[in-house]
Amino acid sequence: MSDTPPPIKQRPETAAASAPASGWAIELEQINKRFGAVQANKDIDLKVGRGTIHGIVGENGAGKSTLMSILYGFYTADSGTIRVNGTRQAITDSRHALALGIGMVHQHFMLVDNFSVLENVVLGAEDSGFIRTSLDRARSELDRLEREYELEVDPDALIEEISVGQQQRVEILKALYRGAEILILDEPTGVLTPKEADDLFRVLRTLREQGKTVIMITHKLREIMAITDAVSVMRQGEMVATLKTAETNAGEIAELMVGRHVLLDVSKGPATPGEKRLEVKDLVVKDDMGITRVKSISFSVRAGEIVGIAGVSGNGQSELLEAVTGMRDQHGGQVILNGQALSLKGDDGAARARMAGLAHVPEDRQRMGLVTDFSEWENAILGYSTRPEYGAGPILDIAAAKAKAAEQIERFDVRPADINLKTALFSGGNQQKIVLAREMDRDPEVLVVGQPTRGVDIGAIEFIHNQIIKMRDAGKAILLVSVELDEIRSLADRILVMFDGQIVGEADPATATEGQLGLMMAGVVEERSTT
Amino acid sequence: MSALKPLPRWADVALLPLLNLSLAILVSGLVVLMIGQNPFMAIWAVITGAFGSGYNIGYTLYYATNFVFTGLAVALAAHGGLFNIGGNGQAYVAGLGVILVALALQDTHWLIVAPAALVAAAVFGGAWAFIPGYLQAKRGSHVVITTIMFNFIASALMIYMLNRVLKPAGVSGPESAMIAESGRMPKLGSFFAPFNYTPVNISIFIAMLALVGAYILIWHTKFGYALRVMGQNPTAARYAGISNSRMIIITMTLSGALAGLVAFNEVLGVQNRLVLDFVADAGFVGIAVALMGRNHPFGIGLAALLFGALYQGGNELQYVISGLDRTVVVIIQALVILFTGAMEGLFRPGLQRSFMLFSPEQKAEAVAVSTVKTEN
Numbered sequence: 001m002s003d004t005p006p007p008i009k010q011r012p013e014t015a016a017a018s019a020p021a022s023g024w025a026i027e028l029e030q031i032n033k034r035f036g037a038v039q040a041n042k043d044i045d046l047k048v049g050r051g052t053i054h055g056i057v058g059e060n061g062a063g064k065s066t067l068m069s070i071l072y073g074f075y076t077a078d079s080g081t082i083r084v085n086g087t088r089q090a091i092t093d094s095r096h097a098l099a100l101g102i103g104m105v106h107q108h109f110m111l112v113d114n115f116s117v118l119e120n121v122v123l124g125a126e127d128s129g130f131i132r133t134s135l136d137r138a139r140s141e142l143d144r145l146e147r148e149y150e151l152e153v154d155p156d157a158l159i160e161e162i163s164v165g166q167q168q169r170v171e172i173l174k175a176l177y178r179g180a181e182i183l184i185l186d187e188p189t190g191v192l193t194p195k196e197a198d199d200l201f202r203v204l205r206t207l208r209e210q211g212k213t214v215i216m217i218t219h220k221l222r223e224i225m226a227i228t229d230a231v232s233v234m235r236q237g238e239m240v241a242t243l244k245t246a247e248t249n250a251g252e253i254a255e256l257m258v259g260r261h262v263l264l265d266v267s268k269g270p271a272t273p274g275e276k277r278l279e280v281k282d283l284v285v286k287d288d289m290g291i292t293r294v295k296s297i298s299f300s301v302r303a304g305e306i307v308g309i310a311g312v313s314g315n316g317q318s319e320l321l322e323a324v325t326g327m328r329d330q331h332g333g334q335v336i337l338n339g340q341a342l343s344l345k346g347d348d349g350a351a352r353a354r355m356a357g358l359a360h361v362p363e364d365r366q367r368m369g370l371v372t373d374f375s376e377w378e379n380a381i382l383g384y385s386t387r388p389e390y391g392a393g394p395i396l397d398i399a400a401a402k403a404k405a406a407e408q409i410e411r412f413d414v415r416p417a418d419i420n421l422k423t424a425l426f427s428g429g430n431q432q433k434i435v436l437a438r439e440m441d442r443d444p445e446v447l448v449v450g451q452p453t454r455g456v457d458i459g460a461i462e463f464i465h466n467q468i469i470k471m472r473d474a475g476k477a478i479l480l481v482s483v484e485l486d487e488i489r490s491l492a493d494r495i496l497v498m499f500d501g502q503i504v505g506e507a508d509p510a511t512a513t514e515g516q517l518g519l520m521m522a523g524v525v526e527e528r529s530t531t
Numbered sequence: 532m533s534a535l536k537p538l539p540r541w542a543d544v545a546l547l548p549l550l551n552l553s554l555a556i557l558v559s560g561l562v563v564l565m566i567g568q569n570p571f572m573a574i575w576a577v578i579t580g581a582f583g584s585g586y587n588i589g590y591t592l593y594y595a596t597n598f599v600f601t602g603l604a605v606a607l608a609a610h611g612g613l614f615n616i617g618g619n620g621q622a623y624v625a626g627l628g629v630i631l632v633a634l635a636l637q638d639t640h641w642l643i644v645a646p647a648a649l650v651a652a653a654v655f656g657g658a659w660a661f662i663p664g665y666l667q668a669k670r671g672s673h674v675v676i677t678t679i680m681f682n683f684i685a686s687a688l689m690i691y692m693l694n695r696v697l698k699p700a701g702v703s704g705p706e707s708a709m710i711a712e713s714g715r716m717p718k719l720g721s722f723f724a725p726f727n728y729t730p731v732n733i734s735i736f737i738a739m740l741a742l743v744g745a746y747i748l749i750w751h752t753k754f755g756y757a758l759r760v761m762g763q764n765p766t767a768a769r770y771a772g773i774s775n776s777r778m779i780i781i782t783m784t785l786s787g788a789l790a791g792l793v794a795f796n797e798v799l800g801v802q803n804r805l806v807l808d809f810v811a812d813a814g815f816v817g818i819a820v821a822l823m824g825r826n827h828p829f830g831i832g833l834a835a836l837l838f839g840a841l842y843q844g845g846n847e848l849q850y851v852i853s854g855l856d857r858t859v860v861v862i863i864q865a866l867v868i869l870f871t872g873a874m875e876g877l878f879r880p881g882l883q884r885s886f887m888l889f890s891p892e893q894k895a896e897a898v899a900v901s902t903v904k905t906e907n
Contacts, residue, residue, distance in 0.1 A: 325770075326772065327769050327770055346774065347769060347774050347775050347776055348772045348773065348774035348777070349772070350769065350770055350771060350772035351771070351772025351773070351774075352772070353772070354772055360770070362770055367764075367766050367767075368766050368767055368769075368770040369767065369770060370764075370767065371759075371760055371763045371764045371767050372764075373763050373764075374759075374760075374763065378756070381756070382760065382767065382770075382771045383770065383771035383772055385753050385756045385757065385771075386753055390753070391753065394752050394753055394754060395747075395751060395752055395753070396751055396752055396753050396755070396756055398751065
């Protein structure tokens with residue numbers, strides 16, 4: 001085996017490519033992975049220096065987890081090479097990865113709740129069929145690891161009795177016990193309190209001092225800046241840059257993550273805001289895990305204006321949208337529609353919100369906005385099926401529903417114009433038009449739109465943007481949430497930036513620069529001059 | 532990795548069940564052959580046993596009536612994404628409602644008893660399914676678990692009721708008093724001579740109405756629309772403002788009410804009293820019927836008829852061929868359930884592949900479809 005490295009294509013933005021003194025722990029070259037028609041990873045190059053903490057950032061769906069799963073042997077790459085400590089490897093499964101010294105701490109812990117810490121550590125790594133000897137050996141080994149890395153956990157405590165932060169330590173201990181030299185952490189702070197996160201960082205620094213390599217997947221820039229030595233940014237399946245953390249800043253990373261898309265210019269006149277249509281007061285929302293995602297947010301949207309909420313995804317926008325539209329319980333605060341406080345508690349809150357004149361184009365049309373197995377006309381009445389226009393009594397007036405669907409399809413130029421076609425068979429852009437047509441058709445006072453052009457082709461994007469502006473000019477109040485910064489900048493009349501469940505700033509799209517917004521999205525708040 | 536294209540509708544509703552049924556018959560034939568009997572004779576015996584005469588048809592229809600009710604019960608819940616395995620218990624408890632009403636009104640006229648008993652069957656069966664529905668909606672206890680448990684509770688409850696409450700003095704077996712002549716529902720044999728001495732009764736018309744009613748409910752009402760949205764995509768239901776918890780409770784109650792109608796057929800139509808285990812596992816056969824009938828009332832009607840024929844033909848088989856006793860019949864029935872119910876997906880991928888292979892334009896379309904789907 002010759003040790004001559006193959007020529008490496010250097011991307012201009014890749015600054016951290018010079019080999020560190022200790023060599024590379026991981027070298028990935030030209031990794032490709034495709035799921036059906038989705039290219040999850042595209043020509044990915046990544047080098048991680050031994051004994052460093054390397055951050056991988058990117059939005060949801062950027063391909064971070066796929067890449068790490070390839071490294072850990074969950075998936076096999078379609079093409080590309082992996083080198084671990086300089087030697088080329090074909091990692092076939094996670095057992096193989098472990099043997100190479102690669103350990104992974106998953107976002108959702110893989111622990112047996114009613115086992116003790118010790119039993120969990122040993123599980124799957126027993127010495128023999130008899131558990132006693134393994135446990136004894138593990139106890140002394142665990143003791144050593146805990147002292148060496150300052151990872152105090154009571155080995156006899158049950159998992160269900162210890163805190164989430166401690167459970168994570170058990171996961172790290174599990175990996176170390178199996179001899180991991182390279183540790184992959186997937187969104188490690190997602191479930192931690194700030195205090196627990198700080199403890200984790202202390203542990204990670206100790207690991208680094210002891211010569212371990214840490215790869216951390218996250219979309220939180222604060223963590224990247226706080227702890228990593230180098231950071232790689234991924235976007236839509238591609239590696240867009242690898243930077244030395246010391247030589248960059250949160251704003252730059254945020255811009256790289258969100259990307260600067262070439263967007264068609266949207267022509268719109270000045271807004272003429274009227275009275276308040278949608279008012280959100282001190283809204284608190286928790287996610288399904290019980291973690292507070294929206295932390296006392298207040299804002300309002302007036303008739304005839306588009307308020308855009310910008311931010312890196314995962315900062316509470318989804319939960320905010322769902323709470324405002326009645327899909328998710330509020331845990332505090334108020335949502336006021338047309339001056340009327342809406343009680344959105346209960347699992348039919350969305351129906352009450354609609355009755356009050358709110359229409360909702362959801363972030364994820366396939367998961368929420370459509371029943372993809374239904375025909376087009378059946379989706380054209382989703383959320384409105386109980387209206388008298390579709391039959392006065394309990395019987396559904398299918399003829400009326402079909403007529404209305406045909407009308408909508410024509411007005412929004414949905415292709416193919418076939419109301420009996422299964423919705424799953426329409427393209428992404430046309431599916432989105434189906435949702436928009438349905439929601440805009442009732443002339444709502446308030447329109448809440450999440451990621452209106454995600455996965456939509458250029459032609460449809462322009463159409464959708466124009467429709468949204470038309471609604472604004474008709475005097476409707478529009479709340480727009482998008483992770484596409486350019487979309488927010490070109491559509492919104494006011495921009496609110498959300499970070500970590502809070503609105504950290506307001507900006508005027510006409511004057512705010514991308515850099516300023518990027519900083520706010522990264523949670524770096526300067527002296528702001530909001531009115 | 533292109534996804535398989537769904538089968539054309541005719542293949543899905545007709546060809547696939549027929550293939551499954553043929554396989555079941557083939558394997559059953561092998562079993563019969565192993566015992567040392569002629570499988571063709573056996574099949575012929577089953578067919579003539581089920582449809583050979585008015586008498587045989589009468590029995591077949593009587594069994595089919597039960598299976599329509601339980602099949603619909605399973606299908607309705609399935610459209611809402613719920614799996615009601617408790618048809619047995621719901622039908623059993625419904626028997627209590629039927630006998631209480633029938634005994635109370637037995638001296639009036641059967642025209643008064645029958646509607647009241649029908650309502651009682653639905654109410655008692657529905658109530659027995661309401662509890663698991665409520666527990667799932669409000670407490671998150673899965674209906675699969677709770678409905679199974681409620682089968683056992685129903686069984687215990689009914690043994691108690693029959694032994695301690697309903698058993699008249701001087702009767703030794705665990706059964707209720709007979710309904711008086713005036714309160715008994717006439718059998719079809721009294722209007723149509725070929726059905727003489729068979730248990731088939733007016734309930735079969737109720738079953739037909741239930742089939743039509745279920746079709747209308749599922750595809751032509753606002754409730755049915757909401758039901759299907761919930762079954763296909765609960766998140767979209769939440770988005771649409773459909774209360775999943777309320778829908779779960781209503782759906783389970785309706786499903787239980789349908790299962791309860793078995794008691795109307797058995798208690799008021801046939802036995803004229805309440806006996807132990809009168810449901811005879813019709814609730815479980817209903818699962819196979821719904822599976823085979825693709826949860827569509829038309830398919831359920833056909834599947835119920837098939838299972839009715841198997842029950843009746845199977846019973847006759849033992850009298851025709853002496854070497855085949857009741858246990859062989861049970862094996863054959865089990866094979867049919869296995870292949871048409873549990874293993875109904877066995878041929879699907881192969882069939883889909885051959886459909887795509889033999890139709891190049893569909894093949895191109897199938898590729899296009901999977902591309903569009905993953906475009907995002």
